[in-house]
Structures are given as C-alpha cells and as structure tokens.
Amino acid sequence: MNNKYMISFIAVFVLFFLAYLGTEALGLDVLFGVLIPYAALAVFIVGFVYKVMGWARSAVPFRIPTTCGQQENQLGFRQNTLDCPSTAGAVVLRMFLEIVTFRSLFRNTRMNFREGHKVSYNLEIFLWLFALIFHYAFLTVIVRHLRFFLEPVPKALQLLETVDSFMQIGLPVLYLSGAALLVAAVFLLLRRIFIGNVRYISLASDFFPLFLIGGIAFTGILMRYVTKVDIVSIKQLTMGLVTLHPTVPEGIGGLFYGHLFFVSILLAYFPFSKLMHLGGIFLSPTRNLPTDTRATRHVNPWNYPVETHTYEEYEDEFREKMVEAGLPVEIMPEEQPAEEAEADSPSEEKE
Amino acid sequence: MNDRGKIIAGLAIFIAIVTLPFWFNMGKAAPVPDPKLTAKAKAAKECVESTAYMRAEHMQLLDVWRDTVVRDAKRVYVTEKGKEYMMSLSNTCLDCHSNKTEFCDRCHDYASARPYCWDCHIDNPKGEN
Numbered sequence: 001m002n003n004k005y006m007i008s009f010i011a012v013f014v015l016f017f018l019a020y021l022g023t024e025a026l027g028l029d030v031l032f033g034v035l036i037p038y039a040a041l042a043v044f045i046v047g048f049v050y051k052v053m054g055w056a057r058s059a060v061p062f063r064i065p066t067t068c069g070q071q072e073n074q075l076g077f078r079q080n081t082l083d084c085p086s087t088a089g090a091v092v093l094r095m096f097l098e099i100v101t102f103r104s105l106f107r108n109t110r111m112n113f114r115e116g117h118k119v120s121y122n123l124e125i126f127l128w129l130f131a132l133i134f135h136y137a138f139l140t141v142i143v144r145h146l147r148f149f150l151e152p153v154p155k156a157l158q159l160l161e162t163v164d165s166f167m168q169i170g171l172p173v174l175y176l177s178g179a180a181l182l183v184a185a186v187f188l189l190l191r192r193i194f195i196g197n198v199r200y201i202s203l204a205s206d207f208f209p210l211f212l213i214g215g216i217a218f219t220g221i222l223m224r225y226v227t228k229v230d231i232v233s234i235k236q237l238t239m240g241l242v243t244l245h246p247t248v249p250e251g252i253g254g255l256f257y258g259h260l261f262f263v264s265i266l267l268a269y270f271p272f273s274k275l276m277h278l279g280g281i282f283l284s285p286t287r288n289l290p291t292d293t294r295a296t297r298h299v300n301p302w303n304y305p306v307e308t309h310t311y312e313e314y315e316d317e318f319r320e321k322m323v324e325a326g327l328p329v330e331i332m333p334e335e336q337p338a339e340e341a342e343a344d345s346p347s348e349e350k351e
Numbered sequence: 352m353n354d355r356g357k358i359i360a361g362l363a364i365f366i367a368i369v370t371l372p373f374w375f376n377m378g379k380a381a382p383v384p385d386p387k388l389t390a391k392a393k394a395a396k397e398c399v400e401s402t403a404y405m406r407a408e409h410m411q412l413l414d415v416w417r418d419t420v421v422r423d424a425k426r427v428y429v430t431e432k433g434k435e436y437m438m439s440l441s442n443t444c445l446d447c448h449s450n451k452t453e454f455c456d457r458c459h460d461y462a463s464a465r466p467y468c469w470d471c472h473i474d475n476p477k478g479e480n
Contacts, residue, residue: 045369049362056358149372151381153463161463171414172464228407231462232384239381242372282361 005193008207012215012262019261020254032257033237034246040264047271052279059301063293066286068107072295086292098287105131127191134184138213140164140177141220148238172224182217185210209275212266219259229256384457392447392454399428399436399443410466413440440468441476449475 022028069080081090082097097103110124144161147153165173189210192202223229233249234256240247270276282288315322315329322329367374392398398405399412416438419425428436437443448454451474459466 045366049366052358052362056355146372147463150375151379151461153460158463158465162465168467171410230406231464232458235462236383239376243376243379243381244373279365283358 002193002199004202004204005189005207005211008204008211011208012211015212015261015265016215016219016258019258023257024254029248029252029257030246032261033248033252034241036264037241037260040267044267044270047268048276048279051271051276052283055280055283060285060289060298061300061302063289063291063298064285065289065291065293067291071291084291086290086295088290091288091290095282095288099281102128102132102135104287126187130184130187130191133180134188137177137181137184141175141181141217144175144177148235149242151235151239170225174225178217178221178224182214182221185214185217189214205273209266209269209273212262212269216259216262216266219255219262223255223259227253227255229253384461386455386457387450387453389447389450389454391449395447398447399430413444413468416440440472445474445476451475 019032023032067084069083070077071084072079072086079086081087082094085091085094105128106125108124108127109121112120112122114120140160143157144164147157147161150157161175164175164177167174167176189207192198192206192210230249230251230253233252236247236249237252266275270278312330315331319329319331319333323333400408405412416428417440419428420438426438428438430436445451451469455474458464
C-alpha cells in the first residue's frame with residue numbers, strides 16, 4: 001500500500017459521493033448542475049491565461065534546444081532538419097510532430113543488463129503507445145460531447161460518432177474512444193503502481209488526475225450502457241448552460257451529477273496541475289527554438305546595461321599624457337592644437 | 352527573446368475554441384423536443400412496457416426482439432403483465448407510433464442518436480400520411 005495513490009483514490013471516491021449524495025439526498029441540483037460548472041469553467045480559463053502569461057513574462061536567458069541529429073554545417077554533412085532545425089519552418093514541423101505524435105516519448109528507452117553485465121538499451125514503446133491512445137481517445141470523447149452543447153448537432157460531429165461506433169457493438173452502440181480512454185487510463189495507472197522505479201517518482205498529483213479521468217470515463221460509460229440516464233433532460237441542462245439560460249430538469253439522477261462534478265473538478269484543477277502541459281508543450285524551449293546558436297546572437301533579457309570604457313575613449317582621455325610619456329597612440333594629436341581649436345570653434349558655435 | 356505576441360495569439364485561439372459552444376448557440380433558443388403521440392397511441396394508454404422502461408430501454412427491447420425473431424423464429428413477446436405482442440417494429444411499434452418524424456426523430460435528432468433501424472425498415476409500412 002502506498003498512501004500517495006490511496007489518498008488520490010479516496011479523494012476521487014469522496015468527490016463522487018459528495019455530488020451523488022448532494023443531489024440525491026439534499027437536492028442541491030442547482031449547485032452541482034449550474035453553479036459549480038460555471039465556476040469551474042471560469043477558474044479554468046482565468047487560471048489557464050494566468051499560467052501561460054506567467055510563462056510569457058519569464059525570460060529565456062539562453063537557447064536550450066535539444067539536438068537529436070546533425071546540425072547545419074559548412075562541411076558537407078547532411079543536416080537533420082527535423083531533429084536539429086535551423087529555420088522557423090523546420091521548428092514548426094518539429095513542434096507539430098511533437099504535439100501530434102509525441103516523438104520525444106517515442107524515443108524512450110529502457111536500460112537492461114544482458115548476460116550479467118552487458119548493458120543494452122531497448123525500445124520501450126508501451127508508454128508512448130498508451131499515452132497516444134489516451135490522448136486521442138480523450139480528444140475524441142471531448143469532441144463527441146459537443147453533441148450536448150450544440151443544437152442542431154453539426155454533420156461533422158455525426159460523422160465522428162459514426163466512425164467512433166463503426167463496430168456496432170451492443171446497444172446503444174459502443175463508442176470505441178470511451179473504452180479506449182478507460183483502458184489507457186488504467187494502463188497508465190497500473191504502470192505507476194506496479195513498476196517500482198516509476199512508483200518511486202510518482203506523487204499524489206500524478207495519481208489524482210489519472211483516478212479522476214478514469215472516474216469520468218467510468219461514470220460516463222455507466223450512464224450510457226448500464227444505468228441509462230435520460231439524455232433529453234441532460235441535454236436540456238447542458239444547453240441551458242451554454243445558452244446562459246440555466247435550467248435544471250427533474251430526475252437526472254446522482255450519477256450524472258457525479259460525472260459533471262468530476263469534470264468540473266478536472267477543469268478547476270487543470271491550471272494548477274501537471275495537466276498544464278496542454279499549454280506548456282507549445283512553450284518548451286528545448287523543442288520550439290531553432291538550433292542556430294552560432295548563427296544568431298541570443299540576447300539575454302536579464303542583461304543589465306554594462307558601463308564600458310573602450311580603448312578609444314581611454315586614449316581620448318589620456319592621449320596627451322601618453323604622448324608626453326612617449327607611449328604609442330593610434331591617433332596622433334595635431335601638430336598645432338591652437339590652430340585646430342580656432343578652426344573647430346566656429347563650427348561648434350554653429351551647432 | 353520575446354514571443355509574447357505569438358503566445359497571446361495562441362491563447363486567444365485556445366479560449367475561442369474552449370468557449371465555442373457559447374458562440375455557436377448565441378442568440379439561439381434550444382427548444383426541448385416534444386415527441387407527439389398519435390391518437391391511437393394515446394388511446395392505448397400504455398406501450399408494450401411502462402413508459403419509464405420504454406424511455407430508457409426501448410433500444411434494448413428492439414434489439415432483443417430482432418435477435419429473438421431472426422435467430423429463434425419466436426414472434427410472440429409476453430410482457431410483465433402477461434399481455435402478448437407480436438415482436439415486430441413495422442407491425443407492432445409503428446402501428447401506434449406511425450409518426451416517425453414527430454415521435455422517434457424528435458428526441459433522436461436532439462440527442463444525435465441515429466439508430467440503424469431505418470437502414471432496413473421503412474418508417475411508414477402502411478403507406479399512411
């Protein structure tokens with residue numbers, strides 16, 4: 001037993017029953033159906049902007065792009081433009097592939113000892129695979145949920161639903177993304193619980209979002225396939241929220257409010273948690289800076305103005321003394337300073 | 352290095368996407384669907400099972416009916432109250448609910464449920480209306 005995941009698990013459990021009992025026993029439907037979701041969305045947006053603007057204000061003292069390939073050079077070696085980009089276009093491509101396919105995670109390896117003492121590095125693909133499944137399934141689930149927030153439901157959304165349910169398993173037809181989300185969340189959770197060295201670096205803030213997202217997927221699947229909630233009333237509630245005319249229909253049931261409360265918690269928790277990698281990925285300096293450190297000068301915004309005293313200024317100050325002492329100077333003073341002074345002074349007066 | 356302009360542009364796009372449902376529905380009323388019963392359905396008072404059961408489980412019922420008819424060739428459904436019905440979408444369900452567009456479609460469209468019943472069945476077998 002590890003209190004880091006037990007605390008997270010119990011917290012998610014308690015949150016569910018808070019909403020379930022709050023609506024079933026105390027009738028706080030307006031609180032859990034209208035007030036908390038609005039507050040959560042406000043916290044999400046304001047918190048997100050606050051976090052990202054905090055990052056935008058932070059100085060980038062030097063370039064720290066990671067290079068994973070041959071840099072641009074004049075020696076005729078072919079540059080790896082994707083892994084060591086030197087132009088903005090190539091950086092955009094690298095960022096796009098990073099965000100869409102998680103290339104950094106794919107590079108993940110695991111060290112093993114073979115035959116006792118020989119070190120070998122193996123491709124460790126499952127974290128990447130399940131992370132990819134998890135994120136895409138979650139995206140699909142979120143986009144699919146727009147059917148509760150848009151009226152009429154756009155054709156593109158209906159197409160997505162058709163594709164997502166094309167296996168036609170059961171009734172109502174199984175959405176593959178929902179099942180994939182739950183399976184991937186469970187995998188990522190079990191990975192943290194059962195692999196010792198991953199468990200060692202896992203904190204409650206790693207377990208809590210996994211339990212929470214797992215709980216969202218689980219309650220959602222329960223509502224659709226097992227307990228059957230009244231979907232028309234639910235859409236009435238959600239449409240009320242997005243048209244700013246909140247209505248709370250009767251008889252939606254505590255399970256839905258548990259689900260909605262989970263989502264509200266996720267939204268409100270989002271800006272203050274590791275989940276902010278949604279915004280942070282775009283601002284990773286190791287990924288979004290071109291490797292042109294030798295071609296362009298990166299000025300550290302921290303640099304305070306340094307007072308300099310160049311040799312030219314030094315010589316101007318001490319020229320006559322230097323000449324008197326017989327030291328070499330770059331600009332010899334004029335033979336007849338008096339004449340020069342006469343020639344110069346009118347022009348100075350004009351100025 | 353200062354990319355604040357780009358970052359703010361990105362944030363603005365993100366917020367626009369997150370609040371999309373609010374923009375999409377702006378100034379629109381979203382009427383709650385109101386399925387209409389035909390005179391025959393009203394007269395029958397109750398469907399094959401109770402209204403609450405039908406509302407939640409009608410798709411399961413139809414699915415079981417289809418499998419029972421097609422696979423086991425059994426065509427008679429006995430309700431909890433002991434009444435007998437022909438297991439047939441066209442002849443039993445649509446006998447009373449002959450107004451698909453005003454009954455089935457109202458809720459299905461609202462909830463974006465697109466059952467594949469109508470891939471095979473015609474919605475008006477008697478040719479009424």
